[in-house]
Amino acid sequence: MTSENMVExxxxxxxxxxxxxxxxxxxxxxxxxxLTLLGPSGCGKTTTLRMIAGFEKxxxxxxxxxxxxxxxxxxxxxxxxxxxxxxxxxxxxNVFDNVAFGLKMKKTGKEEIAERVMNALKxxxxxxxxxxxxxQLSGGQQQRIAIARAIVNNPKVLLLDEPxxxxxxxxxxxxxxxxxxxQQSLGITFIYVTHDQEEALTMSDRIVVMNQGEIEQIGLxxxxxxxxxxxxxxxxxxxxxxxxxxxTNTQNxxxxxxxxxxxxxxxxxxxxxQDERVYMSIRPEKAKVSVTKDETAHLNGTLxxxxxxxxxxxxxxxxxxxREMVVNESGDSLRDVKAGNDVYVSWQPEETVVFKD
Amino acid sequence: xxxxIRLAYSMLSPSxxxxxxxLIVPIVMVTVISFxxxxxxxxxxxxxxxxxxxxxxxSSMYLKxxxxxxVWAFIATIICLFLAYxxxxxxxxxxxxxxxxxxxxxxxxxxNLLVRLYAWIILLNGExxxxxxxxxxxxxxxxxxxxxxxxxxxxxxxxxxxxxMILPIYSSIExxxxxxxxxxxxxxxxPMKTFFTVTLPLTFPGILAGxxxxxxxxxxxxxxTDLLTGSKLVMVGNVIRDAFLIExxxxxxxxLSILLMVLVLLSVLVFMKFTSSKDKNFLV
Numbered sequence: 001m002t003s004e005n006m007v008e009x010x011x012x013x014x015x016x017x018x019x020x021x022x023x024x025x026x027x028x029x030x031x032x033x034x035l036t037l038l039g040p041s042g043c044g045k046t047t048t049l050r051m052i053a054g055f056e057k058x059x060x061x062x063x064x065x066x067x068x069x070x071x072x073x074x075x076x077x078x079x080x081x082x083x084x085x086x087x088x089x090x091x092x093x094n095v096f097d098n099v100a101f102g103l104k105m106k107k108t109g110k111e112e113i114a115e116r117v118m119n120a121l122k123x124x125x126x127x128x129x130x131x132x133x134x135x136q137l138s139g140g141q142q143q144r145i146a147i148a149r150a151i152v153n154n155p156k157v158l159l160l161d162e163p164x165x166x167x168x169x170x171x172x173x174x175x176x177x178x179x180x181x182x183q184q185s186l187g188i189t190f191i192y193v194t195h196d197q198e199e200a201l202t203m204s205d206r207i208v209v210m211n212q213g214e215i216e217q218i219g220l221x222x223x224x225x226x227x228x229x230x231x232x233x234x235x236x237x238x239x240x241x242x243x244x245x246x247x248t249n250t251q252n253x254x255x256x257x258x259x260x261x262x263x264x265x266x267x268x269x270x271x272x273x274q275d276e277r278v279y280m281s282i283r284p285e286k287a288k289v290s291v292t293k294d295e296t297a298h299l300n301g302t303l304x305x306x307x308x309x310x311x312x313x314x315x316x317x318x319x320x321x322x323r324e325m326v327v328n329e330s331g332d333s334l335r336d337v338k339a340g341n342d343v344y345v346s347w348q349p350e351e352t353v354v355f356k357d
Numbered sequence: 358x359x360x361x362i363r364l365a366y367s368m369l370s371p372s373x374x375x376x377x378x379x380l381i382v383p384i385v386m387v388t389v390i391s392f393x394x395x396x397x398x399x400x401x402x403x404x405x406x407x408x409x410x411x412x413x414x415x416s417s418m419y420l421k422x423x424x425x426x427x428v429w430a431f432i433a434t435i436i437c438l439f440l441a442y443x444x445x446x447x448x449x450x451x452x453x454x455x456x457x458x459x460x461x462x463x464x465x466x467x468x469n470l471l472v473r474l475y476a477w478i479i480l481l482n483g484e485x486x487x488x489x490x491x492x493x494x495x496x497x498x499x500x501x502x503x504x505x506x507x508x509x510x511x512x513x514x515x516x517x518x519x520x521x522m523i524l525p526i527y528s529s530i531e532x533x534x535x536x537x538x539x540x541x542x543x544x545x546x547x548p549m550k551t552f553f554t555v556t557l558p559l560t561f562p563g564i565l566a567g568x569x570x571x572x573x574x575x576x577x578x579x580x581x582t583d584l585l586t587g588s589k590l591v592m593v594g595n596v597i598r599d600a601f602l603i604e605x606x607x608x609x610x611x612x613l614s615i616l617l618m619v620l621v622l623l624s625v626l627v628f629m630k631f632t633s634s635k636d637k638n639f640l641v
Contacts, residue, residue, distance in 0.1 A: 075542045076551075088540040092558045101554075102544035153544065191420055 005064075006157055006189040007052060012061035014047050014213075019297040021047040024061070029157075033188045034183050038200040039210035040236065043288040045117065045193045049159050052191060053082050056075075066156050067228040076105075080157040081150035085165055087142045089134035095121070095145055096130040120152035123182065140171045146190045147179070157189045164199065176202050197237045201225060209233050227308070230355050234281040241325045247276045254349050260321035264298055265349050270356065278356050284328040286351040289343050291334075299345045301325070303337055317345055360603065385616075391611035399605035419596065423617060426593040427624055429507060430575035431515035434522070437571050438564065440515070441522035445563075448523075449530040459527070462520050465526035470517050472583040477516065481509060481585070505586045513581035522567040529563025530556070565632070569625055576621055593617050 007029040008343055014022040022044040029035050037045035051054040051063055054075030063070050070078055081102070089098050099120055105114045121127040121350060124144035134142055143163060160179075164172045180203045183190045194200055200207050201221045209216040209232075217224060217233045228234035234242060245259035254265035255272045257280055264270075266280050289303070299319055307314040312328040319325060326344060337343065366373075391409050394402040413419045448458045465473060480486045481503040488500040503509060516532060537559065541551040579594030589593065600610035 053539075053543060055542075074547075075539070075543050076547050082537055082540070082543045084540060086534075086536055088534070088536040090537060090540070090555060090559075101541070101546075105545035105550060205469070266501075 004030055006066060007111075007191065008064040009048070009052075010057045010062040010064065012048070012051060012063065014044070014051060014056060014229065015059045020213050022051070022058075025213070025215060027208060027215065027290070029191060031188060031189055032187050034180070034192065034203060034205045036192045036194060036200040036204040036207045037210055038194060038207050038236075039216075040195055042212075043210040044213040045195075045210050046161055049082075049161055049191060049193050052157070053080055053159050054078050057332060072118070072298045079155055080159055081153050081155040082159040082161065083146050083150050085162045086136075087146040089142055089145055089149070091134055093133075094130065095126070095132050095137075097133070098134065098145060099149045101149065101153050106153075116152050117148075120148040123151065124148045124178075136332070139166055140175065143167060143208065151182070151186060151188065155188060157191060158183075160190060160192045162194055163192075165194075165196075179203065182200070197349045201237070204216075211236075226353075228281065228353055228355065230357055231279050231281075234279075234353060239284055239326065240281045241287075242279055242281045244277060244279050244324065247272045247274060247278060250274060257354075260323065262299060262319060264322045264352075266352050266354050267349055270354055272354070276356075277353055280356070281353045282325075282347055282351060284314065284326045285312070287325070287327045287345055287347040289317060289329060289334060289345055291337055291341070291343055293344050294346060298347065299325075301343060301345060303334075303339055303341050303343045304337060306334070306337075315343075317343060319345075368406065387611045387614055391605050391615055393608055395606055395608045397605075399607065401607060406608070409606075409608035410616075412609055413612050413616060422591055422596050423593045423613075423620060425507075426576050426592075426617075427620060428512055429592065430514065430572055430578075431624070433511045433518065433575050434568055434572040436515050437510065437519050437522040438568065441519060441526050441567065445523050446530055448527050455531075459524075461542045462523050466520060471580050471584070474513055474518070474580060477509075477513060478504070478584060478593035493532075505589050507590065509585040510581055510590060510592070513585045514575045514578060517578070517581065518571045523572070525566035525570065526560065527562040529560040529566075531612070533559055561632075569629060572625065572628075573621055577617060589590060 003187060005028050007027075009025055009027040012022055012025045012027075025048065027045075027048075039045050040135060047056060050063070054070065054073065058071065063295075064101065065078060065080060090101065093101070096117055099117045100113050103116060108116070115128075118127055121130065124143050124147055125220055126141060126148070129137065129141065129145075134145065137145065146163070154159050162334045163179075166169050179190075192200075192203065201224070204221055206218060207221055207224045208218050210234050217229050219227070224233065225237055228237060231242060234240050243257075243259045243264075245257040245264070247255055248258045248263065249256040250268065250272050252265075255268050257264050257266045257278065259280075264280065266278075270278075272278065293300070299317075300318040301319045303315065305316040306323065307316070312330050313334070315327045315329055315334065317325045317327060327345060334343075363367050390401060392405055392407065394404040394406040395408065395468045396402050415424055439596065444456075448455055451458055478485070483500040483502075483504075485503070487503060488497075491497045492500065531559045533556065537555050538551055542548075546554060577592075577594040577597075579592060582588065582590050582592045584593055597610050597617070600613060
């Protein structure tokens with residue numbers, strides 16, 4: 001436990017036949033960190049997790065856990081435990097025996113097993129269920145047992161493969177917070193795989209966004225959301241308006257971006273060259289719609305549709321170049337504005353994110 | 358609900374009628390015949406008599422034959438189990454060769470057991486392939502008695518019924534969710550421990566099915582004893598056949614059949630009880 005780095009992946013590549021699941025991936029996970037691998041299905045996030053667990057051997061590269069190269073260490077000798085997507089509780093054992101399994105394998109004494117199992121079950125609030133069989137439990141309860149079965153072993157690293165995927169929304173939200181608190185109180189390194197961006201933003205210390213076997217971006221949740229560095233990340237995380245345009249002027253404080261005839265000022269956060277094609281992204285909640293033109297106004301357009309979704313109203317504005325833009329409004333300043341009315345869309349130029357691909 | 362039950366019964370009716378005609382009716386007939394009076398020349402006099410059962414129970418020969426049959430069939434079934442499990446495990450993990458290997462297991466089924474047992478005679482005979490080979494090597498000077506022994510009967514049964522054991526076990530190993538094995542490994546179980554704590558208990562239904570469908574036909578088989586011991590050793594199958602066809606004593610044949618059925622049922626129940634006493638949940 002001398003090192004800050006609990007898990008290190010060095011130039012990891014995994015091929016299944018001709019398909020490359022993970023391509024030359026480098027990643028360092030710090031001790032005590034809650035790190036999430038986020039991406040669409042088939043992006044290589046689960047394969048990456050399975051290589052840390054040892055179920056898959058990397059085609060190339062090295063896996064280091066707690067300063068040891070583990071490429072040739074079998075899964076059962078690694079100091080990591082996994083919470084599986086399907087829970088994989090042993091159907092022929094009751095809850096107690098399921099949770100005790102790892103300790104029994106390590107030949108822990110009977111009394112210590114009983115004590116640690118009960119403590120683990122207390123953590124997940126299921127200490128009254130020791131005699132039940134997995135199939136007598138609800139999905140949420142099975143999930144908790146799966147977590148208890150893993151953490152009872154005091155692993156250096158806990159790997160979680162979409163553990164909340166099978167639960168309904170409300171239970172999922174509740175379990176997200178419980179898992180986060182559990183991780184904080186135990187201080188165990190969590191590596192969490194999910195395709196749910198909201199889940200990733202809620203729980204993680206850092207997020208690794210993956211796409212087609214490669215890392216698109218690593219960062220804090222705020223960074224990933226506010227400062228995506230690629231079109232993929234901006235598009236995958238949350239809702240946004242992405243426009244492609246041509247840089248027409250880089251002389252002023254803001255560069256000008258021509259999007260099919262509409263010119264918009266963008267911040268020069270990345271180096272921009274005249275006539276270059278780049279993308280800009282503006283989140284729906286960062287922009288606002290008004291009927292009167294003010295000085296920050298960027299665009300004029302026609303209100304196409306208002307969609308009430310509860311906490312906000314989504315305003316869809318048709319721009320003169322034919323594109324549509326979504327803006328979230330929380331007030332009722334547009335109550336009297338109807339579809340077909342002329343409106344103005346405005347935002348602070350600093351809220352715009354610019355990227356090249 | 359009632360509509361659904363009616364639909365269910367109407368869809369079941371072909372198999373129910375089949376079972377009624379060819380299972381229930383024959384059993385009732387055999388039971389009835391076993392309690393009738395023997396006319397002497399194969400005829401049946403419909404008068405109540407327990408003579409057949411008295412013969413079966415009072416003559417130590419019949420009980421001994423039934424006992425031998427159960428013991429031999431049991432030994433053969435256990436040998437089948439130990440041969441079949443590793444083989445089924447291997448097939449289940451053979452990837453693209455799976456189907457071919459299963460086909461190889463099935464192929465012997467396409468030939469009658471009788472014909473296949475003749476092949477064993479050629480191998481086991483006094484002047485057979487094995488004895489000649491061993492004598493040519495100078496390992497033995499006189500031919501070994503490979504036939505006419507209980508061992509040869511058990512060999513024939515193992516040979517004949519091994520596929521019955523392989524197939525259900527294979528199917529249970531094949532259907533085993535591999536993530537259970539990964540979970541065990543993840544929790545520190547080496548491959549050996551994973552096998553005994555997870556694979557074996559979870560494939561137990563396959564073992565049980567294999568046991569029953571191997572043991573039951575093995576108990577009543579008579580071609581094996583006919584061919585491999587030249588009828589010097591008899592199993593209950595031989596005795597029942599002879600009672601019906603040679604001695605023309607249908608009552609005795611029926612009584613022995615009923616007795617066998619009850620004993621087989623009991624031994625299967627005992628086996629199930631014995632193997633599942635610790636964890637009944639396998640069967641649920």
